[in-house]
Amino acid sequence: MKTLEELRKIREKAQNEMKMRNSESRVKVVVGMGTSGIALGARDVMKAILDEVSNRKLTDVLVTQTGEKGLSSMEPVVDVIEKGKPKITYGNVTPENARKIVVEHIVNGKVVSDLVVATKND
């Protein structure tokens, strides 16, 4: 260890590995994992999102899951929550759509409007 800069680089990388333990992420992606969600493929949607986020090294994105959301006709359901912006809910998400949401919405900042089923201000 020679310099503080060197230490800080290691720290950044390490923090990234531990980001789950602090709530300071830019974007939170919440996948609905109710029984019907899972039956309609929510697990594969979750895996696709995790994979895409990981491949693109999106360090400020937190992927998590939630229970039934009362939108069973539109499962699998995915919420994208950004600080200071309305919560966007996508419905009938497929693994392919999920990847598209990550790329267009989370990376490029453009909501994938044809998949949106609800928008809500916090």
Next chain:
Amino acid sequence: MSLKRTDVLLCCGSGCVSAGALKLKEKLLQEIVKRGLSDEINIIETGCMGPCDYGPVMMVYPEGVFYKKVALTDVEELVEEHFMKGRPIKRLMVQESEEVYPTKKEIPFYQLQEKVALKNCGLINPEKIEEYIATGGYEALGKVLTEMKPADVIQIIKDSGLRGRGGAGFPTAMKWKFVYDQKNDEKYVICNGDEGDPGAFMDRSLLEGDPHKILEGMMIAAYAVGAKKGFFYIRAEYPLAIKRIKIAIEQSKKYGFLGEAIFDSDFAFDAEVRTGAGAFVCGEETALIASLEGKRGHPVLKPPYPAISGLWNKPTLVNNVETLANLSAIIINGADWFSKMGTETSKGTKVFALTGDLNNTGLVEVPMGITLKDLIYKVGGGISEGKKFKAVQLGGPSGGCLMDEHLSVQIDYESLQQKGAMMGSGGVIVMDDSNCMVNVAKFFLEFSVEESCGKCTPCRVGLREMYLILDRITKGEGKPEDLDKLEKLGKTVKELSLCGLGQSAPNPVLSTIRYFRKEYEEHIFNKRCEAKVCPDLVHFLIDKDKCLGCGLCAQKCPAKCIIGSREEKYEIVQTDCVKCSTCVEVCPVNVIEKLSGQFDASPKQEFKKYADLYE
């Protein structure tokens, strides 16, 4: 980067491990594999999270849900419902009087706590240096080595007001300055991890839960005083602490925090672990040094202080584990930040091991100056089983017992000392009204009698003499002059002993005589133990009018001293009773009572009963 989306932090502090945390981990891993979630979920062993009564405990991130008393049978549901479907399980959350507390920050136990030394404990994997670095670890060392002179480091610690956490509360910077001022190429730093007080587990938890923090603290201290070599003296009964520090040293070497030219400075440092055999007196710094040198762990007269002539007669800094744990935070956040916490003379926070008759026992860290009442009732959750508070022992076997009138006392070095107790290293034993104070004093004194190294007469002989008197008192053989004798002996032992062991060992006796004199007098003059603890000062009676005559008590009595029949009903032959309480426990109608005081039937009556029996 990984696909992980959930971190499960599993407390593997000693309390949770004995409650089954390791088996729980195994089962969790199995269940996660079974459901194909291994890529997504991390199971991480952490150090002590604090609330030992709730063990095994765990926290699940990113939500931060806190679960308590998780059983093996809960694992399937936990994985299925929470990890899989995102539905946290309410019944495993902390609940108090209808209120549910889903995450740590809402739980009352944590409300008044302020974590400095324990900051990372329970939040990181102690066996991964990267996690420590992620929390800002080794930044303080880097700052010190690249931007500060040793004298600057001593100054900032001086301004912070930090005092030693090992018991005596000596100002840390002052001790550092003594070592710093010594002109010598060879100096040493020792981390005192002996922790011999019964019921204490602060230092152990720090060493186990955040070993790199202690190592970094040691290096900062070493740089300040000009030492190149450090020793961790840890008792052999703490194998996990030893293992974790060893791992920390290895990892630190790999990253180049230990070695030559650290942070490109001319500071070089190496550290190693030495294990102690578990004698209480080896926590005393001169005895510790003797033990480190491979000699018998006997204390020697000070001066010269270790700072002048310590390990192998070289200037040596001895600091407690928790003292070292505070250093990096002071360097990073500044002296002002630290000195804003606490009281005029006692700055910062203190880690306590709360034990005894409390609802929430465990490991806590609170700002200095908190009142005993807040510590016991708010953090500790009050006395368990709805009983009444009677006394609190602070400072372990060297400390003293305080009573209800002291509940408003602020916890700082001076206030406690003034009342006859002491901060000590942070053991807090809370007692409800089922405790006999004479017996409590006897218990602590017995510990000191056993741990006295025997080098000086007052401690070796005086403490034993005191013990024998206490023993007599608890057996109903106390004499009117005993209290004066105890006080006189206690003062003599304190004054004439060479080291801190003898100088403080009479404290539990002296403080209980001071605050619970009546209870001693009851034992001595009336042969009564109000708390019904001392076997020779209680007796048992069967209420013959209500006795069913079932004979269960007679059957179970190990001394076979209960006699009677279904018609005659049963009674106890007092002279043969061993006071085991078995009869009270087995009586189906609860008509056997334990009473304070000795049985006072005149011998004649007793005799008549036997005579009747013979007929």
